[in-house]
Amino acid sequence: MELWLDLKERKRGMNSREISLKLNGCEVTATVEPRIHLADFLRHTLGATGTHLGCEHGVCGACTVNVDGDAVRSCLMFAIQVDGKNVTTIEGIANSDKTLHPIQEAFRKHHGLQCGFCTPGMVITLEAFLKNHPNPTEFEIRKAISGNICRCTGYQPIVAAAMEAATNLKNQGQ
Amino acid sequence: MKSCNFSYYDPNTVSEVVSLISRHENAKLLAGGQSLVPMLNFRILSPEHIVDLNKVSDLFGIKENGNHLSIGSMTRQSELLNSPLIIQSSPLISKALGYVGHDQTRNRGTIGGSLCHLDPAAELCVVASAYNAELTVTGKKGDRVIAMSDWPVDFLTPALDHDEILTNIRITPWQGSHGFCFIEFARREGDFAIVAVAVLIEITDHVISKASIALGGVSAGPVRLHDVETLLKGQSPGQELFKEAGLLAKKVDAMSDVNYSTNYRKRLSGALTERALHGAMARFKGEEEGHE
Incomplete structure (x- = not known):
């Protein structure tokens, strides 16, 4: 029974997809599992740890990032949903000459x-x-x-x- | 705090969505995700299939059709809040949206998502009830229209089959000279309301000719105060009448939970209804709402 559940669980996640997005102006391509939310994707897959994760259920606001001009909670969006979008995180806020925003x-x-x-x-x-x-x-x-x-x-x-x-x-x- | 594994689909048309959800029993529709994703993260829900509606372009947008508004179920709350069409024709919607979460959640959250999630305190459900909204759901057999009064079946459960999708919300804005008000009481900005109230009153020749009052947070779905509406009809608006209306509103059958008792919710219902009636009158007279 347990083995069966395990196989079923694994089969569910078999639809990883390749996504491309612009992170702070740079083209990024990566393969993601659909269940990975944007905040985890930024931090774990891309190593952009400037975005912080507090509550992971949309209450604290720490994980707020900018997607196509709108501030959104990155713990409430799946990474797979930002395919083709422009994402700005805290790392991309400062001016290009390294002076602070x-x-x-x-x-x-x-x-x-x-x-x-x-x-x-x-x-x-x-x-x-x-x-x-x-x-x-x-x-x-x-x-x-x-x-x-x-x-x-x-x-x-x-x-x-x-x-x-x-x-x-x-x-x-x- | 991670969602379970699921298969992900992002169809482009309503018919593809309907075909997907009728094929897969344990599927969930993903609209804005501002309630669904927390539930997934907490593993309150673990569906096998997620059907993302964010690419179904037919579900987005607000249209004016004669004397009513046709709102696509995927229209974002932020778009409704700022839409000149909404502000001009049915500003109660935009007023209520000011209480819905925060900028960051309104940028993703949708009207359809809010109505289908059917949180007892959801502001958009209260407004839809006040306006007698008509909801169009689409399934394998085609469209059917459900009145907002028939929409809530139980706690967090709308009258929607698992293989159906809410596609459109039809609102008929009030045409005559009327006032409106939306207020709610919550402990913090953006929190779920303990009690929320929406008021629409039409005034003809100094007499209330039509009234619509809906409460949120007191029961599984929004509650229309038909007895208060009857009391107001034909009367000339004033302090005494509104006080009486508040006392009647206080008799509402309110739920209790770990945080707030039935009595507390009843008292809030009375006080907020009275306050909202004054607010609606102030709006009718062209003053800014003094009782917010």
């Missing part, structure tokens, strides 16, 4: 992180949010990061960083 710069200035576990998700979420809302109020920022849990900072420095980043991004016309 204005959001990262503001986080550093305002001590918007302590342990840093939630930071990749915070930055990716805010990047997508500030693109669509260049003049946010503090309330709107708090709403925007309501899906990202931080256990260290008490959120005040993160909100301060986001406010300053919004101003700087607007001045840069980015």
